[in-house]
Amino acid sequence: MSLLIRNADVITLADPTSSAPEHLDLRIADGVITDLGPGLVPRDDDEIIDGRDRLVTPGFVNAHTHSWEAPFKGRYDNMPLELWMLYSYPLLGSAPCSPDFIRARSQLFALESLKSGVTTVVDDVLETPTQDLEQLAAVLDAYDRIGIRANVSGHVINLPFVDTIPYVADRIPGEVTDQIRATALVTAEEYLDYSRQALNLVQGFGQDRLRYMLAPSAPQRCSADLLAGATEMAVRHDLECHIHLLETKTQLVTGTEFYGTSLPRYLRDIGALSPHTTFAHGIWVDDDDLEIMADHGVSVSHNPLSNLKLGSGVLPWRRYREAGVNLGLGTDGWSSSDTPRLLEVIKAASLLHKVADPDPAAWPTVTETLRAGTVGGAASARLADRIGTIEVGKRADVLMWDLTTLNFTPRQRLDHQLVYSENGSSLERVIVDGVVVVEQGRLLTMDEQQIVEEFNAYLPEIHAWQDRTDRLNQVFHPAFAASYETCSHTPSPINRRIGDGSHHAPLHAGHR
Template sequence: MAIVIRDAEVITMDVRTGSTPVTRSIRIEDGVVAELGATVRVQDGDTVVNGRDRLVCPGFVNAHTHSWEYLAKGRYDNLPLELWMLYSYPILGGKPLPPDLVRLRSLLFAVESVRSGVTTLVDDVLETPSQDFAQLDAVFDAYDAVGVRANISGHVINRPFIDTVPYAAEWLPSDVVDQVRATPLLSAADYLDFSQEAFRRYAGRADGRLRYMLAPSGPQRCTDDLLAGATELALAHDAECHVHVLETKTQAVTGREFYGTTLVEHLRRIGALSANTTLAHGIWTTDSDIATLAEYDVCVSHNPVSNLKLGSGIAPWRRYHDAGVTLGLGSDGCSSSDTPRLPEVLKAAALLHKVTEPDHTAWSTADEVLRAATLGGARSARLHTDIGSLEPGKKADLLVYDLNTLAFTPRNRLDLQLVYSENGSSLRQVMVGGEIVVDDGRVTTVDEEALLAELRDRLPGIQAEQDRVESRNTVFHEAFERMYRTCAAEDVGVHRWSGPPGAS
């Protein structure tokens, strides 16, 4: 049985019409767009949906997020990344989260995501102090239940955290330094073996809707053999290799201090760049870095809301576009942006880059933003042959908006209103692989109220543990504050942010 959506306004994001809405009908068979045109076949037994007064577009791809931060939503403010990480990614005292709580956390994250129009998640999952298969199984199980599409990582840091930033270790008490450096860490071989098993374990999960990806945390946080090995393994499995690079000015200083060059150039030298590589953030890149990323066909996931909240800086949007670097859009984690909802990210991306230069012809456009939220994210996730646009042969991952709402009143340019006016309140249906996972604002696959009730019951214990861990990690704050201010005042030859007093 097929589903036919008749006479809707459709944003296809294909090469012909892009983000310009056109009146089209869509025939969906076996989870795939079978036909799309002015007219399509209708057969006995088909479910026919009246598309008049509806806008249909590809589902959004959240090209960089961390579901594991969901339980820390709304806990922190006015902390730059390196200080915020002391509490959200604790160096000391973290206890393994039980798989049932990982599953609950992931279910709630997926529910909030799909309700806002996200049909694909690039979820960079990290567990403290380390990840095991029981925890990773719980994430896959949750996403399978909700029906979302996802790349799900084993995130790894295999250097002592105090040795991933410059200066700080020399300003900490020696007993604290010794304790951190004595913490067991995975070797490159351990991580690559884990990832090989993950590829085997999750192959074909949910008919290919769920995939494992590699996620070495960053070039300053992982050994060279792990970075190069992860790149090679990703190519072997045509999987995404997801790496945090040049998110902050501190990381620009780190590259110079650790390697005598930029972090992008270091990755190139060790063989850790490929068409399967996605850089999360990529704010403090030089012109030479951008040329290198274009040469290797590397994608960048842009996270404007998180970058603003953490004061990290503004990514060079126009320079990336001019160089031909593919951009996706990400929400980042729920502790650094406090939401997994991508409509807020689209609007932020469309607005932020209008204040970076006076030449209005170089400002970000709604078409570019929608392209990043769909095709760009699909390309970065290595899913571009399956999703990102509405075309015959691609998966039926799509959104249906009601045009009889205030957000679309009066009806002018629907693509602009989708970016600037709509916040998710007009979203009526969300489809993933032809299956309706949201209908009239309600998730159809799981019991949202039961999930919320379970979290309410468990929250006092969760928050008590968060308080304990945060208190233990205040020992690092003074040294990291000094390190942050020292780096902020240094000249790295790139200006992406004014910074605190004394910063260049």
Template sequence: MSLFFRNATILSMDKVHGVTPFSGDLLVEGDRIVAIGANLPVPAGARVIDAGRKLLMPGLVNAHLHSCETFFKGRYHGMPLEVWMLYSYPILMKEPISERLLYLRSLLTAMESLKAGVTTLVDDFFDPPGFDLNRLKLVFDAYDHAGIRANVSHCVIDKHVFDTMPYLRELMPQDLQDEVEGPSITPDEYIAYCQAVFATQHGRAGRLGFMISASAPQRCSTEMMQAGMGMAQAKGVAYHTHVLETKTQAVTGPKFYGRSLIRYMHEIGILTPNTTIAHSIWVSEDDIALMGEAGCSVAHNAISNLKLGSGIAPIRRLLDAGVHVGLGTDGLSSNDTARIFDVMRLAALLHEIATPDTERWMTAAEVLRSATIEGARTAMLGQVTGSLEVGKRADLLMIDLSGYDYMPLNRLDHHLVYCENGSSIRMVIANGEVVVEDGKLLTIDEAEIFAELGELLPAYLAEHAYLENLNARFEPYIREMYRRATVQNIGINRYQGDMPLWPGPDRRAG
């Protein structure tokens, strides 16, 4: 069925209008936007939607998410990333999550995302200890059934966990080291697995794609990183990785490679336009210049970065260097919601304390771009979604402008970034299909899913609590590693983001 939106306020985010709204009609046929303009003719058989006092805008893009954390929402606080990972991604594990819960976890992630206005998500999926095509298919099944657009990876690590952080081998007692097995996958095996995923899942339903993900340059061998990049470039997909997220990782590059992790990536050929870097907090001026020259992207996870005490990313300098910046929630354990509107507000406000130079603060328009078209570009989907343009896929939101958040209506971009929290969403369309209307998810029976989760989750979480206790024995040594790295970091990278963390002259570029 065609969808005809009449007399709407339209925020297209395209090159012509940007964040300047205009009035008009919009026609969706099949999965695409086929017309935008004033007084368009109504096609026979179209569903006509009165969009007076309503805003049409692109669906939001979540540029970085880990669905494997969704069941740990609200579970942890007061831990830096390296300690938090000990519990959310346990070193010692039992059996992987059941297939049914794996499917439901992915489905729940998509359900919450859609109701929050996210029509495209990037799921950096992690499923230790192995790589099972049938299990990954369940993730694709869930996103297919929910109706969301998704780029899904299967994150790879081929280094032993104790070799991914500085000082840990010397700190960790040998008896604890002996309990932990290392990963066994080789670059050839990972590439063969990815080929199978591309052959069976990539392009599914016209909105699901596969991407390559090497977890981080300190967690993967050079051969694994390069093999993944070769495949990403051959397939024309994003190469997703985590870089310089924490103070520990700022020390890791010089300690392991004698240079920053970004320079190491540059030298081994994996800093490219396909590269999307999650976090990018502890980057130097030299790192930023290399990233800009490479034309790579960053997924900015403002809330997660604060919750884990990681730091404030230098977004203004990254933007100035020409780096594409999208917004991500990160996993729902290090963020606790799938709401990109929350990330937008914090991202806009956070950088106002990063520098006293008010002209360098992030603007609402820049934040909106990061949440839409720039987010799509970080996933290499900029030609598909992220703006309302004829020929693009119909991924859009209809927002009610008659409520508290828009009364009175001053500057629309400011209202969307500083006032909106998703409660004004009246309709979500993904790939031309109405998936949410008046607060109701139309593709999935929410009550049925919640009831099943209510039955299955207590036993699963009890089992996870057992794993938490088992892994707690490692925590003192990881905390000491974090303390040493933090002290060492002061000498390696005194300045983080745009704000000096320790006394000294402000050495910002420009």
């Protein structure tokens, strides 16, 4: 059985210079786009879908997210990253999550992602105190059953967190610092051995929809041998190596304080850059950093909603584009942006940089942001040969939008209306790997009400744990707030018109 979508407006994104729709037919068989063109002749085995008054686009690729933040969605506000992490990534009071809870959490995240048109997630999963194979299998099982495409990580931090931020450790009571430093952390070889086992594990899931991803948390949070070893393994196995980089002014200062150079230069010098590397965020970069990234074929996942909520700064969009660095788009986690809906991110990226640069010629075009949310994310995920565009031979990750809704009335430039006018309510059908997984707003692969109820059953336990860990981690708040203030007022060679964090008022405990 094949699907034949007839007489639709199709945005293929195959042309880097255009996102204008074409009037085409589209045939899907065995998960692959097999035919594309006007006036395709129906075959006996075609299931025909009427594409009149419908827009067909590639599925969105969420190039950086954290499904494991699901319990914190909507909990915190008005804290910069380093303070927010105290509560969403608590240093004290964490216990391992059960595989059953992880499965419920992952299903909920995938449900909202699919229903908003996200067909691929780059899910940087962190478990505390560390991830085991049973926990990873729970994420893979959830994504396999629900039908989403995903890169799923083993996120790792192998340095004591109090030693990863400048001006913090000497401001924390010694007994608490000793407690944090006494926590057992994995070595580089242990993480790489775990990753080898994870590669074997993932083969049993997803019909090649699911892939393992190396994810050293950040250069200041991991040892040099782990960063270099993860990069080498990613290259050898054609995997993504996902690293947080220069999200905040504090991290800019960290490079100078810890390594005497910028963090991209440090990674280059230790052999931890390659075309398999994706940097999440990449805000506080200079021209030399951009040249290093371009020379090594690095991608960057831009996360404007999260960066705005955490006050992190504004990525230099046009400078990245001019340097030739591939840009994807991500929502970041459920606690730092409070949404997995990438269409909101595409709109935010289209708007934000219009106020970040006074030159209209430098502003993002709709074609650029749509491609960042599809093609760019696919490239950063090492999936550009499979997804991101609508072309013959690509896997069929496809969205269908109803053009009779108010969002597309009056009908003008459909690509512009998709970015600026659509809120997701016109999304009629979501196809992943040739399988219709969402139709008329309902998930077809699983019982979505059961997914919601299963997760909500954990809420009393979640709230009690969060209240307890919030109280425990208040001990770190003054030190982290002081570090943030110091770094915010440290002179920077990088010019920022907005969002540079230099005029924030002092932060005090309780601002959340």
